[in-house]
């Protein structure tokens with residue numbers, strides 16, 4: 001609500017009151033699962049083990065992925081909401097970037113995700129021409145300077161309805177299902193790279209190992225979202241930077257590409273780049289009301 005008011009700060013006071021009431025009823029909806037890159041075993045995904053603290057096998061990358069000025073040829077998916085290059089990243093307690101140590105990671109939602117009895121974690125690098133093109137179109141729209149970008153490789157990792165460690169679900173007590181659903185899509189044409197993060201539903205921020213409340217997964221040190229180069233102290237904090245200061249609960253309701261819950265970044269360069277025309281508050285939830 002606050003942000004909608006800021007967006008319309010030139011409007012008259014009475015208009016603001018009207019707007020406030022309407023937005024209470026009709027918030028801007030996050031990206032639907034239909035608009036995620038298709039995922040799940042039916043779409044060729046590998047389904048990660050439901051073991052606690054699971055990490056994928058090594059994925060040899062068929063087209064080296066440029067990231068922070070270097071190229072990487074293998075990656076791992078960790079159940080804790082992180083993709084790491086070259087080596088396993090096992091930490092389940094989010095820390096501030098830049099990280100100590102040589103960890104090269106993409107963190108859509110680094111936290112103590114613990115999917116034991118509910119939820120699913122999926123990933124694949126084998127994607128059809130069609131999906132590559134669909135994803136490339138969105139890159140071209142968001143980054144007008146890359147109007148000829150055409151991905152030849154894509155990696156998709158999806159965390160569907162994942163609960164937090166310490167929640168009741170970890171102890172077979174199904175009284176509460178507090179879960180998050182998000183996705184990371186890595187794209188490259190061999191020279192440039194882009195990462196798209198999709199947030200459908202973030203309802204908890206913190207596992208109990210980082211001080212989260214076991215009843216609701218809130219409080220403590222919230223999940224980390226961003227990119228860490230693993231050398232030279234380069235990193236990028238998605239929720240806190242010169243463009244914004246938000247919490248991870250806001251990720252589904254904000255955007256940098258005018259589509260709630262969708263975030264896109266250019267990631268091959270030594271500095272992570274946001275789209276030139278960042279649009280953080282989508283108006284679509286409102287326009288249909290008038």
Ligand SMILES: *[C@@H]1O[C@H](CO)[C@@H](O)[C@H](O)[C@H]1NC(C)=O
Pocket residue numbers: 058059060
């Ligand atoms: C990945 O590459 C390494 C050598 O670079 C090889 O030992 C390993 O078997 C490969 N893994 C897969 C799953 O192909």
Ligand SMILES: *[C@@H]1O[C@H](CO)[C@@H](O)[C@H](O)[C@H]1NC(C)=O
Pocket residue numbers: 095096097098223224225226237239240
């Ligand atoms: C991002 O910045 C916020 C605010 O300083 C901080 O709380 C959070 O830990 C940072 N996240 C990462 C991954 O560095």
Ligand SMILES: *[C@@H]1O[C@H](CO)[C@@H](O)[C@H](O)[C@H]1NC(C)=O
Pocket residue numbers: 100101102
């Ligand atoms: C980082 O990697 C370099 C070379 O691979 C190694 O020499 C160095 O000890 C590593 N540093 C840390 C903190 O792991």
Ligand SMILES: *[C@@H]1O[C@H](CO)[C@@H](O)[C@H](O)[C@H]1NC(C)=O
Pocket residue numbers: 044126127128
């Ligand atoms: C990639 O997917 C195609 C069909 O979509 C399939 O024929 C092929 O075997 C898959 N390759 C791998 C390595 O999974």
Ligand SMILES: *[C@@H]1O[C@H](CO)[C@@H](O)[C@H](O)[C@H]1NC(C)=O
Pocket residue numbers: 117118174175176177
């Ligand atoms: C929680 O999820 C489990 C598994 O999907 C389901 O069996 C259970 O009924 C759910 N509980 C509630 C309260 O929705």
Ligand SMILES: *[C@@H]1O[C@H](CO)[C@@H](O)[C@H](O)[C@H]1NC(C)=O
Pocket residue numbers: 177178179200201202203
């Ligand atoms: C998100 O999850 C909460 C509870 O975990 C649920 O009430 C809500 O309907 C979900 N929202 C969406 C958009 O799936």
Ligand SMILES: *[C@@H]1O[C@H](CO)[C@@H](O)[C@H](O)[C@H]1NC(C)=O
Pocket residue numbers: 097098233
């Ligand atoms: C690394 O970056 C952080 C914040 O960006 C800064 O506070 C710190 O001094 C830097 N460390 C080095 C060794 O450059």
Ligand SMILES: *[C@@H]1O[C@H](CO)[C@@H](O)[C@H](O)[C@H]1NC(C)=O
Pocket residue numbers: 258279282283284287
């Ligand atoms: C943002 O998206 C909405 C709805 O899709 C559209 O009406 C609006 O023009 C867009 N704003 C900009 C600046 O592109």
